Amino acid sequence: MIAVDVDACTGCALCLGSCPFGAISMVREKASVDREICTLCGACVEICPDGAISIKKADIISSEGKDVLIFAEQRGGELARVSLELLGVGRGLATDCGSTLHAFIIGENLQVVSEKLIHCGAQVVHPVDLPGLSDYRTSTYTQIACSIITRLRPGIVLFGATARGRDLAPRVAQRLNTGLTADCTELSIDPVEKILLQTRPTFGGNIMATIITPSRRPQMATVREGVMELPEPDVTLTGLVKPFAMETPLEGIHEFCEVIHEKRRAVTLGKAKIIVAGGRGVGSPQGFELLGQLADLLGGEVAGSRVAVEKQWIERERQVGQTGSAVAPDLYIACGISGSVQHRAGIKGARVVAAINTDPDAPIFHRANFGIVGDVREIIPLLIAALKS
Amino acid sequence: MKIIVCVKQVPDTNDVKTDVETGRIIREGVVSMVNPDDRHAMEEALRLRQKHGGSVIALSMGPMQAKNALMQMLAMGADEGYLLCDPLFAGSDTWATAYALGTCIQHLGLPDVILCGRQATDGDTAQVGPQLAEYLGIPQVTQVRAVVEHGAGFRVEAFMEEGYRVVKVAPPLLLTVSSECNQPRYPNMIQIVQAHRKKKVTVLSAADIGALAEFSGLNGSPTRVKRVFVPAPPPKGELFDGPPHEAVEAFIMKLKEYHLVPS
Numbered sequence: 001m002i003a004v005d006v007d008a009c010t011g012c013a014l015c016l017g018s019c020p021f022g023a024i025s026m027v028r029e030k031a032s033v034d035r036e037i038c039t040l041c042g043a044c045v046e047i048c049p050d051g052a053i054s055i056k057k058a059d060i061i062s063s064e065g066k067d068v069l070i071f072a073e074q075r076g077g078e079l080a081r082v083s084l085e086l087l088g089v090g091r092g093l094a095t096d097c098g099s100t101l102h103a104f105i106i107g108e109n110l111q112v113v114s115e116k117l118i119h120c121g122a123q124v125v126h127p128v129d130l131p132g133l134s135d136y137r138t139s140t141y142t143q144i145a146c147s148i149i150t151r152l153r154p155g156i157v158l159f160g161a162t163a164r165g166r167d168l169a170p171r172v173a174q175r176l177n178t179g180l181t182a183d184c185t186e187l188s189i190d191p192v193e194k195i196l197l198q199t200r201p202t203f204g205g206n207i208m209a210t211i212i213t214p215s216r217r218p219q220m221a222t223v224r225e226g227v228m229e230l231p232e233p234d235v236t237l238t239g240l241v242k243p244f245a246m247e248t249p250l251e252g253i254h255e256f257c258e259v260i261h262e263k264r265r266a267v268t269l270g271k272a273k274i275i276v277a278g279g280r281g282v283g284s285p286q287g288f289e290l291l292g293q294l295a296d297l298l299g300g301e302v303a304g305s306r307v308a309v310e311k312q313w314i315e316r317e318r319q320v321g322q323t324g325s326a327v328a329p330d331l332y333i334a335c336g337i338s339g340s341v342q343h344r345a346g347i348k349g350a351r352v353v354a355a356i357n358t359d360p361d362a363p364i365f366h367r368a369n370f371g372i373v374g375d376v377r378e379i380i381p382l383l384i385a386a387l388k389s
Numbered sequence: 390m391k392i393i394v395c396v397k398q399v400p401d402t403n404d405v406k407t408d409v410e411t412g413r414i415i416r417e418g419v420v421s422m423v424n425p426d427d428r429h430a431m432e433e434a435l436r437l438r439q440k441h442g443g444s445v446i447a448l449s450m451g452p453m454q455a456k457n458a459l460m461q462m463l464a465m466g467a468d469e470g471y472l473l474c475d476p477l478f479a480g481s482d483t484w485a486t487a488y489a490l491g492t493c494i495q496h497l498g499l500p501d502v503i504l505c506g507r508q509a510t511d512g513d514t515a516q517v518g519p520q521l522a523e524y525l526g527i528p529q530v531t532q533v534r535a536v537v538e539h540g541a542g543f544r545v546e547a548f549m550e551e552g553y554r555v556v557k558v559a560p561p562l563l564l565t566v567s568s569e570c571n572q573p574r575y576p577n578m579i580q581i582v583q584a585h586r587k588k589k590v591t592v593l594s595a596a597d598i599g600a601l602a603e604f605s606g607l608n609g610s611p612t613r614v615k616r617v618f619v620p621a622p623p624p625k626g627e628l629f630d631g632p633p634h635e636a637v638e639a640f641i642m643k644l645k646e647y648h649l650v651p652s
């Protein structure tokens with residue numbers, strides 16, 4: 001917010017010339033700012049000799065609200081899986097806060113998906129159902145999200161760490177002047193302070209950090225798909241559908257935007273039943289060819305650690321972990337992968353993990369059901385031969 | 390066309406080893422590097438400058454040592470480097486980082502295009518780009534894989550789970566660039582020497598850009614680190630450490646036991 005203290009303003013008009021955007025005019029010999037044009041750059045604040053102009057950043061929402069709100073994401077009318085997973089965690093958090101779980105969804109024709117959100121745990125669903133809203137636009141979605149948050153005053157807001165979520169959530173957090181923690185692998189309520197504990201793997205090694213947003217509200221976090229458990233839909237659950245009416249005209253709704261569908265080779269990773277993954281220990285692109293042969297024999301897919309991706313032994317789409325895919329196969333064979341927290345964050349859902357590593361103390365063996373202490377370059381060919389016979 | 394590229398210096402992850410006992414990262418001898426996605430952002434900036442003329446500024450917030458990252462950007466082709474360096478900025482989370490960078494950009498003058506890398510390898514939040522765009526009140530497109538000139542603006546392709554989206558945007562704007570966008574150039578010896586001789590990195594303090602203490606660093610950050618811990622590892626699985634042939638045999642027996650291969 002920019003404000004002119006009319007008592008202090010002497011009408012010197014210095015600010016007029018200082019404004020790069022021509023947003024200031026003199027009205028009855030006092031400076032007047034056109035807020036539509038003003039970018040809050042502060043040039044006028046600096047030049048004003050009388051300190052009559054001040055800029056206050058958007059008012060901080062310091063609500064006492066305890067409710068939990070999740071952003072339910074639709075893509076072409078289909079709910080993103082991560083949104084349902086968020087309802088799962090969100091419900092637990094709301095229970096621990098003694099509050100209600102809300103979801104908001106933006107798009108067109110949202111009746112059916114709103115029902116589905118209720119069956120997955122939402123107690124109140126706020127659809128914003130208007131023509132032109134099915135396509136994601138940063139400015140429009142940010143405006144709507146901020147309006148809903150400002151009106152509902154939730155204590156916690158969760159987003160999926162998807163392309164849309166990662167574009168939207170930071171924008172919203174900045175506008176509301178609150179904190180945002182990315183890619184949380186665990187969310188819980190501090191039993192004493194009743195604040196949100198946002199835990200995520202932190203840089204390097206096997207360290208986790210718990211992040212809090214002590215004084216700003218809402219507390220905001222993103223979670224990647226596949227990290228939290230998917231709740232079983234229960235059609236007997238009931239809830240309220242409260243269409244949300246925007247009171248201001250939609251921003252950016254006419255901006256050109258088009259979604260082009262494109263098949264990617266590795267989108268199947270999340271659904272693969274068997275995954276053979278390699279890390280630094282695999283040593284070469286040739287090593288990865290052998291992993292490919294093993295995967296083919298088992299009817300599975302090949303994947304890699306981030307190091308393997310950085311070394312370009314395998315495509316980025318096949319990276320497993322915190323910043324890659326979260327996978328949930330029946331069998332995950334980790335070859336020459338140390339098993340950092342970031343990597344393990346992606347294999348939480350694996351039923352059986354097997355590992356091959358030269359280092360008997362590699363952390364991956366703590367996640368593995370069984371494994372071989374040995375050199376992948378030696379073991380993989382033997383495995384291939386044994387499986388072939 | 391005036392372009393600012395935001396650059397972060399990060400530890401070389403390929404080089405990071407962890408201490409098995411403590412789970413902590415072993416910092417000794419770890420080299421720093423320019424965050425990989427930021428090189429793609431710089432490449433895109435240089436491409437835009439080639440087409441439209443103008444200038445490219447590389448901007449970084451970080452310790453004095455981050456001058457190295459900026460020198461690399463100057464060698465790649467940036468015209469000027471600015472390092473925002475002040476103890477006041479220590480402990481900034483993404484909100485406070487966006488505040489500091491945003492205030493600095495206002496001080497330098499809002500350019501036509503701001504480019505950031507898609508995300509930094511040390512925090513992986515991908516938040517600073519959009520937060521900076523919001524602070525400056527300009528549009529953003531994140532995870533950009535192609536930028537094409539279109540009228541007075543650009544036609545930009547950005548990653549989406551179902552494929553990609555195409556948006557049309559006009560300056561001023563901010564893009565976060567992913568590695569699919571281009572192949573960053575490597576400066577040769579001459580360019581490196583020339584950069585050191587002829588170009589300079591200007592160091593700016595919080596006071597220089599008029600950043601306020603209440604919004605800066607740890608003080609201004611909405612988030613706090615409450616606890617850092619090493620999770621207790623579950624017990625190890627069953628290990629076969631005998632001769633390779635026997636180990637492989639035992640391994641396959643296990644696969645059969647779990648019904649993962651036909652027995």
Ligand SMILES: Cc1cc2nc3c(=O)[nH]c(=O)nc-3n(C[C@H](O)[C@H](O)[C@H](O)COP(=O)(O)OP(=O)(O)OC[C@H]3O[C@@H](n4cnc5c(N)ncnc54)[C@H](O)[C@@H]3O)c2cc1C
Nearest residue numbers: 279280281305306321322323324336337338342358375376
């Ligand atoms: C914010 C952030 C996000 C990250 N996200 C991800 C992510 O999504 N996915 C990911 O994987 N990583 C991620 N990382 C990186 C992660 O911290 C590790 O650096 C990385 O997973 C290590 O890969 P690696 O196991 O292949 O390599 P290393 O840790 O170097 O391990 C190599 C292993 O191979 C073994 N080995 C060596 N030679 C042989 C051999 N001949 N035969 C058998 N074994 C051998 C070694 O004993 C060692 O255990 C992230 C890091 C950060 C900071």
